[in-house]
Amino acid sequence: MTASFFRIALILGLLSAIGPFAIDMYLPALPSIGQDLHADNNVTQLTLLAFFISFALAQLVYGPLSDMWGRKLPLYLGIGLFAVASIGCALATNIETLIAFRFVQGIGGAAGMVIPRAIVRDMHTGVQAARLMSLLMLVFSISPILAPLTGSAVIEFYGWRGVFWAVTIAAFIGLVLLATQLEETRSVNERSGSGLKSAMAAYRLLLTDRHFLTLTFIGGLGISSFLVYLANSPFVLIQHYGLTPTQYSFAFSINAVSFFAVSQATGWLGERFGLVRVMRIAVSAYALAMVVMAVVMASGFNQLPVLASFLFIGYGFLGLVIPTSAVLALEDHGEIAGTASSLMGTLHFVIAAVAMVISSLFFDGTAVPMAAGIALCAFAAFVLTQATIGRRAAVAAAE
Numbered sequence: 001m002t003a004s005f006f007r008i009a010l011i012l013g014l015l016s017a018i019g020p021f022a023i024d025m026y027l028p029a030l031p032s033i034g035q036d037l038h039a040d041n042n043v044t045q046l047t048l049l050a051f052f053i054s055f056a057l058a059q060l061v062y063g064p065l066s067d068m069w070g071r072k073l074p075l076y077l078g079i080g081l082f083a084v085a086s087i088g089c090a091l092a093t094n095i096e097t098l099i100a101f102r103f104v105q106g107i108g109g110a111a112g113m114v115i116p117r118a119i120v121r122d123m124h125t126g127v128q129a130a131r132l133m134s135l136l137m138l139v140f141s142i143s144p145i146l147a148p149l150t151g152s153a154v155i156e157f158y159g160w161r162g163v164f165w166a167v168t169i170a171a172f173i174g175l176v177l178l179a180t181q182l183e184e185t186r187s188v189n190e191r192s193g194s195g196l197k198s199a200m201a202a203y204r205l206l207l208t209d210r211h212f213l214t215l216t217f218i219g220g221l222g223i224s225s226f227l228v229y230l231a232n233s234p235f236v237l238i239q240h241y242g243l244t245p246t247q248y249s250f251a252f253s254i255n256a257v258s259f260f261a262v263s264q265a266t267g268w269l270g271e272r273f274g275l276v277r278v279m280r281i282a283v284s285a286y287a288l289a290m291v292v293m294a295v296v297m298a299s300g301f302n303q304l305p306v307l308a309s310f311l312f313i314g315y316g317f318l319g320l321v322i323p324t325s326a327v328l329a330l331e332d333h334g335e336i337a338g339t340a341s342s343l344m345g346t347l348h349f350v351i352a353a354v355a356m357v358i359s360s361l362f363f364d365g366t367a368v369p370m371a372a373g374i375a376l377c378a379f380a381a382f383v384l385t386q387a388t389i390g391r392r393a394a395v396a397a398a399e
Helices: 003-024 027-036 041-069 072-091 095-123 126-140 142-158 161-181 196-207 210-240 245-263 266-273 275-298 304-330 334-361 368-398
Strands: none
Touching (some): 003 041, 003 095, 003 142, 003 161, 027 041, 027 142, 041 072, 041 095, 041 196, 041 210, 041 334, 095 304, 095 334, 210 245, 210 275, 210 368, 266 275, 266 304, 275 304, 275 368, 304 334, 304 368, 334 368
16 A cells, blocks of 8 residues: 555544544543533533534535535535634533534534545545545544543643643644645536535435445444443443543543454455455444343443453454445445435434433443443344345345
């Protein structure tokens, strides 16, 4: 792979990480935000949910815009809005204001999630796309690995408001990289046929494409299991298990290391065994690990090392599921890659938001409801894979 390949992966990964950085970096601060702004845990979690809702819905807009205007202009708009909203979060004096600015922040951050995937599809397909996507995810891993650690350090010296000043700086760095290091990958000729009418037609096409929707839902259920953990883990690990914010950051980062380290094998495994087969096996192993974890935890073996061990194994296999499902879903939709990427991202985060709301209804301060929510997402992904992708692969093999 050339230096240019790695450079593009680095830039796209950093742009993709800006939005999630605003999630992961402030996780250690959730309890202290609630105390400072006089809000209970459920209300404080709304700052996370508000971000996810706008983050999901705004993706529906950025995809068609990137097909119509090119990839760079919508990125400028999104990251700029994210920076302004981050300043608003830093200056918030009550929980309601923080929730409102978090919602706006999610609208801006959505651009970095949608458009880099479309750029990958502009440049490559098949195994090469999977390789670039997995490299992008490796860079993207700075968010869940370094962000909580960085966040806990910033919080210790500057309080939770310092987190939002830090992500503002990250946004401005992203704008500089976008302006100086990334070329436009969608030509003027390719944009000429794109407009509101074509965007609506593209969404109709995608919403009737069972293969695209199946792969999107499999990836969305996988992401949901991670976000259920993300939403509940600060309270479980810090308040229930008694970890400090710094210890929590290390515990959170270990799972992220597993996820992104294993994801780097996607290209090699896909080239050797085929992306569909890799995804099917990975979904099965991921579901098995998470379901066994939930059963063991519910049986009374709910110590932190037990939870951490199963999550490390399960999220490792999930690192193969996410890039393969995304590449396979976009494979047949190169002409509308931006719109397809946006619908995929929206569905991913709508599924995750529903899962987070349901898990919060059963949250009792212990790890068991969280483990059960993660396992249900994983099992649903397994059932969907076996009922659709597995059957399709069996029919293809028989022919």
